[in-house]
Amino acid sequence: MSVAQFVFFCGFALVAVAIVAFSVVVVRSARRDDGGPFVSRSLVARLARPGRDRAELQRWAFYLHRVSGLGLFAFLCLHVGDVSLYVISREIYDEVHQVYGSVPMRFAEVGLLFGLLFHTANGLRLVAVDLVDLGLTGSTRALYGVLGVSVVGTLAGAVFILGPVIV
Amino acid sequence: MADTADADTNAGGLVRVTVTRSVEGTRSEFLVARIRPMTVLDALLAVQREHDPALAFRFSCRVGMCGTCTVRVDGRSALACQTEIPADTDRIRVDPLAGLPVVRDLIVDTGPFWQAWASVRPYLVPGEDADVGMDAEPAVIAPDSAERRAIDPALDCIGCAACFSSCGIASAHRDFVGPAALNRAMVLVADSRDSATAERLEVVGAESGVDRCHYIYGCTAACPKGLDPARAIRRLRGRRFRGDR
Amino acid sequence: MATGEVWREPEVLDTDVAVVGSGGAGLMCVLHALTARPELDVTVVSKGAVGRSGCTRMVQGGYNAVLDPDDSVDLHLRDTVQGGKFLNDQSLARTLVDDAPRVINELETRVGCFFDRRPDGRIHQKAFAGQAFDRTVHRGDLTGIEIMGRLRDQMFRLGPRELEDVRALDLVHDAEGELAGLTALNVRTGDPLVLRARVVVVATGGSATMYRVAAPAREKTGDGVAMCWRAGLPMRDMEMLQFHPTGLLAGKSRMTGAVLEEGLRGAGAHLYNAAGERYMARYDAERMERSTRDVVARAGYLEIMAGRGTDEGGVLIDISHLGSGEVERCFPGMVARTRQIEQDLAIGPVQVSPTAHFHMGGVLIDADGRTDVDGLLVAGEDAGGTHGANRLGGNGVAESTVFGARAGDTAARLARQRRLRTPERTEVNASLARAYAPLTRSLGPWPFDLTRRLKELMWRSVGVVRDGASLEHAGKELDALADEIEHIAVPGPPQVNFAWQEALDLANQVTVARAMAHAAAWRTETRGAHARSDFPDTDARPRYLVQRAAGDGPTGAIESEVRDVEFSHLRPADLDGRPGS
Numbered sequence: 001m002s003v004a005q006f007v008f009f010c011g012f013a014l015v016a017v018a019i020v021a022f023s024v025v026v027v028r029s030a031r032r033d034d035g036g037p038f039v040s041r042s043l044v045a046r047l048a049r050p051g052r053d054r055a056e057l058q059r060w061a062f063y064l065h066r067v068s069g070l071g072l073f074a075f076l077c078l079h080v081g082d083v084s085l086y087v088i089s090r091e092i093y094d095e096v097h098q099v100y101g102s103v104p105m106r107f108a109e110v111g112l113l114f115g116l117l118f119h120t121a122n123g124l125r126l127v128a129v130d131l132v133d134l135g136l137t138g139s140t141r142a143l144y145g146v147l148g149v150s151v152v153g154t155l156a157g158a159v160f161i162l163g164p165v166i167v
Numbered sequence: 168m169a170d171t172a173d174a175d176t177n178a179g180g181l182v183r184v185t186v187t188r189s190v191e192g193t194r195s196e197f198l199v200a201r202i203r204p205m206t207v208l209d210a211l212l213a214v215q216r217e218h219d220p221a222l223a224f225r226f227s228c229r230v231g232m233c234g235t236c237t238v239r240v241d242g243r244s245a246l247a248c249q250t251e252i253p254a255d256t257d258r259i260r261v262d263p264l265a266g267l268p269v270v271r272d273l274i275v276d277t278g279p280f281w282q283a284w285a286s287v288r289p290y291l292v293p294g295e296d297a298d299v300g301m302d303a304e305p306a307v308i309a310p311d312s313a314e315r316r317a318i319d320p321a322l323d324c325i326g327c328a329a330c331f332s333s334c335g336i337a338s339a340h341r342d343f344v345g346p347a348a349l350n351r352a353m354v355l356v357a358d359s360r361d362s363a364t365a366e367r368l369e370v371v372g373a374e375s376g377v378d379r380c381h382y383i384y385g386c387t388a389a390c391p392k393g394l395d396p397a398r399a400i401r402r403l404r405g406r407r408f409r410g411d412r
Numbered sequence: 413m414a415t416g417e418v419w420r421e422p423e424v425l426d427t428d429v430a431v432v433g434s435g436g437a438g439l440m441c442v443l444h445a446l447t448a449r450p451e452l453d454v455t456v457v458s459k460g461a462v463g464r465s466g467c468t469r470m471v472q473g474g475y476n477a478v479l480d481p482d483d484s485v486d487l488h489l490r491d492t493v494q495g496g497k498f499l500n501d502q503s504l505a506r507t508l509v510d511d512a513p514r515v516i517n518e519l520e521t522r523v524g525c526f527f528d529r530r531p532d533g534r535i536h537q538k539a540f541a542g543q544a545f546d547r548t549v550h551r552g553d554l555t556g557i558e559i560m561g562r563l564r565d566q567m568f569r570l571g572p573r574e575l576e577d578v579r580a581l582d583l584v585h586d587a588e589g590e591l592a593g594l595t596a597l598n599v600r601t602g603d604p605l606v607l608r609a610r611v612v613v614v615a616t617g618g619s620a621t622m623y624r625v626a627a628p629a630r631e632k633t634g635d636g637v638a639m640c641w642r643a644g645l646p647m648r649d650m651e652m653l654q655f656h657p658t659g660l661l662a663g664k665s666r667m668t669g670a671v672l673e674e675g676l677r678g679a680g681a682h683l684y685n686a687a688g689e690r691y692m693a694r695y696d697a698e699r700m701e702r703s704t705r706d707v708v709a710r711a712g713y714l715e716i717m718a719g720r721g722t723d724e725g726g727v728l729i730d731i732s733h734l735g736s737g738e739v740e741r742c743f744p745g746m747v748a749r750t751r752q753i754e755q756d757l758a759i760g761p762v763q764v765s766p767t768a769h770f771h772m773g774g775v776l777i778d779a780d781g782r783t784d785v786d787g788l789l790v791a792g793e794d795a796g797g798t799h800g801a802n803r804l805g806g807n808g809v810a811e812s813t814v815f816g817a818r819a820g821d822t823a824a825r826l827a828r829q830r831r832l833r834t835p836e837r838t839e840v841n842a843s844l845a846r847a848y849a850p851l852t853r854s855l856g857p858w859p860f861d862l863t864r865r866l867k868e869l870m871w872r873s874v875g876v877v878r879d880g881a882s883l884e885h886a887g888k889e890l891d892a893l894a895d896e897i898e899h900i901a902v903p904g905p906p907q908v909n910f911a912w913q914e915a916l917d918l919a920n921q922v923t924v925a926r927a928m929a930h931a932a933a934w935r936t937e938t939r940g941a942h943a944r945s946d947f948p949d950t951d952a953r954p955r956y957l958v959q960r961a962a963g964d965g966p967t968g969a970i971e972s973e974v975r976d977v978e979f980s981h982l983r984p985a986d987l988d989g990r991p992g993s
Contacts, residue, residue, distance in 0.1 A: 033339040035265035035332030036385060038242030042256070055388040062335050062383045129382045133401055136387045202664045204753040209665050216860045220911035221904040227465045228629040230670045230749070232557060235461050248666065251752060270600060271908045277461075290565040291524025298521065301511075301817075305520035307533035318526060323554050324561060326464065351565075358526070392554075 004085075008096045011078045012108070019071040026063050034059070055140050065122050068115035075112060103165050113157045118150040183258040184210050186222065189271045195219070203254070207240050207261065208247040211273070223272035231391055234327030237264055238273050244332040246391045264328060266338025280328045283337075283344040287352040287370050292363035306360050317357040321350055321399055323392045330386035330396050336379050343379040344371075346386035346396030353399035356406060368407060377404045418848045419906075422595070422604040422840065427455040427573065428827040430594060430609035432580045432636060434458035436468030436556075436809055437615035437792030437816030439563040440515075443523070444820025445827075446570045452827055454572040455607065457596055459579045459616075463564030465631045466617045467793075468812055471556030472673055472745075474548035475813075476806035477512035479535055483545040485509045491543045492807060493982050496772075496800020497940040498954045499649065502981045504798040504815075507779040508807065511814040516549055519813070524562045527551050540806045541674055542704060548806040553673070553745050559809065578605065579916065580635065582843035583612065583643040583788065584835035591787040592833035594639075595843040599913060602906025604844050610830040611787050611823045614640060614775070615816060618793040622921040623768035624871040625659050625669045636794040638920035640775045641927065645783055646960045648796040649773035650924075651932035654803055654941045655876050657708035659767020661726040662753040669767045672729065672746055672757075674805055677701045679742060681731035683712065684761065685720040691727070706802055709766040710943050713876035716765065728761035766876050770808060771924075772799045772941065773931070776958065781819035787830050791819040800954075801940025848906075849898075850915040856901030859915040866893055866921060874929050879946045883933040890926045894966035897922060923966060930970050931957050953977075 001009070030036065036059045037043045046053040085093040099105055125142045128134060134142055180201035187194050199213040208226055215222045226236035229248040236247040239262040252259060267275040293299050308315055330346040331337045337345035352371050355361045371377050377400050386396040429445050431438045434456050442454050456462055463469075478485050488509040493500050516535070519525040527549050528536040540548040551558035567574065577599040584606070586592040593608040619634025620626050641647065658672040677683075683701050685691045695711035696703040703711075712727050721727055731739055736758035740747050743757065750757040774796035781789040792812040799807060850859075873886035897919050902911040937951045938944050954977040962971035 029339055030335070033265055034335045034385075035239055035244040035329075035338050035389075036242060036335070038260070040241055042241055052388060055384045058382070058384045059335055062381055065381075126382050130401060130404060133398065135398065136384050136395065139382060139384060204662055204665050204667070206665060206667065206752075212666060215910060220858065220860075220902065221909065223908045223910065225461070227460050227631060228467075228470050229666045230470065232470050232554070233461075233464045233629060235464055249752065251754075274908065285568045288568075290562070290569045291522070293521065300522055301514035301518045303517050303521040305517060305527075305535055308529055309533040310529040310531060310536075312533075315529065322526065322551065323557050325557055326561065326564070355524075358524075360521075360524070 002095050004092045004095050005099055008078075008082055008099055011081065012099075012105075015071070015074040015078055016108070018074045019067065022070045023067050026066055030063060052136065055136050057140060057143055061122055061143055061146070065119060068119040071112070071115050072119055106161050106165055109161050110154060110158045113161070114150055114154040117153040118146065121146040121149045181257070182210055182252060184214055185258070185260040186211075186214070186272065187260075187262045189223075189269050195222075201252075205252045206248055207238070207245075207250045207252060207259065208236055210252060210259065211247060211261065223270075223274050225274050232325060234325030234391075237327045237329050237332070238262065239264060239332065244329040244389045246327060246329065249391050264332040264338075266332055266334075266340060267328065277328055280326075280331050280345065280347070283331075284326070284348045284351065286344055287348045287355075288363055288367055289348070289351045289355070291355065291358065291361050293360060294362040297360070297362070308359065314357055314359055317402065318354050321354050321394060324350060324394060325392060327391060329389040329391060333385035333389035335383045335385055336381060341379060342375045344375050346380075346400065349377060349380075349403060350394060350396040350399040353403050356403065368403075371403050372407050377407070418852050419604045419844055422606045422844070424606045424608060425455065426453075426608045426832055428453045428609065429611045429613065429823045430455050430457060430607050431572075431613045431615060432457045432594070432639075433466065433615035433617060433792070433794075434460075434462040434574075435466030435615065435617055435792065436559060436563070436812035437819070438613070439463060439560070439567065440813045440816030441613050441615060441791060441820035441823065442570065442572050443563065443566055444817045445824045446572065447522075448821055448824035449827070452824060455575060455609070456567075456572050457575045457578050457580050457594075457607065459599070459635065460577070460631045462574045462576050463560055463567065465629060467556075467628050467632060468809055469556045469560040470629060471559070471809045472553045472671070473540060474538065474550030474555045474806050475512070475516065475559075475809050476540065476543070476547050476804065477516045477549055477810060478509065478545075478547055479513055479516065479537060479549070480545070480547070483547055485513075487544055488512070488547065489981060490987065492804060493800065494987060495542045495802050495804040495807075497802055497950070498979075498984055499652070499800035499939060499956060499977060501648075501797030501800075501977075502979065503779055504777070505800075506981055507818070508798055508811055508814050511818070512810045515810070515813045515817055518817070519559060519562070523559075523566055525551070525558050527555075527558070540804070541678070542804045543806075556809065559813070575605075579913070580616075580639060581847050581916075582839075583639060583785075584839045584843065586833035587836055590833055591785050592835040595840055595847075597847055597916075600908055602909065604847075606835060606840055608832050608835065610827045610832060611789065613781070613789045613791060613819050613823055614794050615791045615812075615819070616794055618771035618774075619921060619924045620653060620768040620771055622866055622870050622925055623875070624867040625661070625765050626768040626867075627656055627659055627669050627671050628769070633917040633921050634771075634924035635917070635920050636790070637771075637774055638923040640783070640788075640790065640794070641923055641961050643785065643788075644961055645785060645788075646776045646958045647774060647927060648776050648956050648958050649800070649931070650796070650927045650957070650959060651935050651942050652772035652799075652801050652940060653768060653928065654705065654770040654772060655709040655713070655766040656769040657705055657712055657766055658729055658764040660749065660753065661724050661763040661765050663724065665753060667753055670749065671767060671769070672749070672762070672764060673743070674705070676729065676731055676743065676746065676757075677708070679731065680734060681729050682733070683708070684728045684730060685715045686722045686727075687720060689720075691715050691720070704802075705805075706941055706943070710876055712764070713766050717877070721765075722763055724763055726763040726765040729764045730761035731757060732760050770803050772796065772801065772803055773928070777815075779818065780822040781815055782822060787826060789819040789822055789826075791815040801942060847916060850900045850902045850912055851906055851909075853899065853901035856899040857896065858902065858911055859897075859900050859918050860911070862893060862896060862900070863914060863918050863921075866918065866925065869893075870925060874925070874932055877943045877945050878932050879944060880933065883929055886929045887926070887933065890922060890929055891967050894922050894926065897966060919966065927959055927970065930972070931959060934972065934974075
């Protein structure tokens, strides 16, 4: 591993640490400040029942939206950095970008893809709620759609991202 | 004051009630006899009467109209008097509301909630030339008018702060006036008898206003009166951006 | 007992008008006082949360007021007096019906209430029992929330000083015996308070919670009436306590006593005893379940007491023959309420019992809320006379707001004439010593069992139907209870101590209960809410008992005087031949 690769790797590790740390903050403050139900058997039972109770999922969508938002932002900062290496030196740029092809990085990219898809789709869902007044049940249903799009999109993307190294 | 902690809670029809106390981080556990039907308020009263008269909680009407007994039951913000303990449940946990300073045990200082409420000018401001008082004629407003249809389902707020606590933004101290206050603002903005619309829209459009809402729907899901504050917020946003009622 | 041992030196607050109670009467009073004179310093003292305790908030039905040109205040007066079995103070009843429409105007135009509308856009009025015209203004079936919510919001505009979680203890006087203000207790901090006021308005609400099955909010423990009683004010109609015929029975749950609305019977619900008989046939064969509140309540009580009730001590109301869909459509709130307690009005019978609901008796006042004591005003359920022997549904919230408003106007005027006075030290100390006593004792009963005993006693012996022997028994038992209250000991600190607060509530309840039992023993007839099994007939000439405390302490003697009702507007003969009489 070259120095440049090592520096990039450290940068990416920082992004990962930021995501984990922020997730911890979100979950902890959710537990302390946010008057939503605790994660318990009764909550799971309620979520299993169709109807108004499932609206509770939107609270978790909010947390995921925040975490994915921060993750994407942190990664974009890094990414702007590594792309701008092109201006400095084409060799270093290529060197760093080889890292993107490594196996662990590919797994991380699948995660990034999920974050990107979820954040985008959920953001569009919120715009839809605002524009056409979906209401409680409508917006919950839209959330199912968001999750579906994110999961299916991630799986499809995973085939392309992971395919070359796994098969 | 933990009570006979390890007894089998299923035997003899008992309910284990865990209450978060105001001394930082402490919880008390009590076993109370199950009655049928049984609400969370009944469980708290049983604790106060049989185990610990010092347990502090608030209630008044016990039929979901005063809005003073709001607590978190297994985390969920709800009225203690309207939350049943189902027959198959043998333990509950009760916490004070989120986002408001605790006075003692389950009693919170609702001051911040009411400050937010007061910030939207929650009272009717009749027009300069309007006839007001005991000899003024009430306004003629058709029940099927757009105004009435907007206001009708948004009345009946009991100020219980369940929505405030359940809101991921307001309860997390993110400088948000909260769902109840915005619902009240919408009611008055839609009201043709009121003349402070511009001023009120300025407040709800400011930094701590409608833009903070993330449509988590914690408010609508928690409202014990079945109101839809999220819709009121949406209406206010619509009113601001598109000029519709 | 000296200051400093148990309580701190009381903080002294000066104010122009002190309003005790923050329900409909209290907040209307604040509104009117500050509208008349915005520069006044007004203080609201409330045992619970301001605007969110008490019963105005719990009003479902609505507000009686004459708005329609085809209706008339004379008709409303007639309904009120006829409903009150001619025991009403007719000048108060007249004030009520005259002012009710004006207060509705004010609630709509100034306070911002938004009542339901008719198709033509004017205020909708619905039918209510015992009235010759559809005159009940409402907002869905949660009228109280609209009125109290909007009144509460007015407080943000007017900005009175709000003492929330502060219990008023006693009225106190200066060295010349003039009213100087009141003592109070901050429930949160446990510290005492002396409020010096030019005018004191008492509007705390009634005391129906002293019955085993009772409808009101928990704050309603007769605090205002007991406070006035200790100050020696005259009371009337204390025996008149209205029972609502259909209170929910929910076992030991606190929900017990909550009202199932009158409309169910109007819509055709049947009442059965445990044997499956439609027992109303025995009591009012013609009107059956649609008979008046007092008759239906009495019938249910007699069935239960005769052992024909259910195991839980109730009777059954059944409206399911209308079809579950129809019941759900017409009474969504009531269906939800029964489902909450694991029963279901839509598909079968539900257990009910008469439930203590409203105290018609109280302090003697004039139409401006003035009492025998200069500077002391009383409004709302604390005052007596407006409803006579029985209150019409929809006249309760009207009374609170009408007389609250008038008391506010009077207070604004009086505040100009009266100066601030310094209460006698000995009086303040005596009041505080009484209040803090349960904390100072180390041995003695907790209050909870005594409260239960009081509720059971009142239910059995001063209940829906009374007789001489049980009232005599009740008198003795109440004296014994009053004695025992003097020995209550509560553990814990003075801060937020609910056992202590319950002890103070209980003392007030027993004070009122003694007066009630005493007046009930005096009234040897059956009239309105007061039914005597040993005197089932009604006297031709309505009379009322004026009582006042003659001795100090909870077991002090009661002085009383009998007066004839003055027929200033209507006499019984005026109703002969009229429909509905």
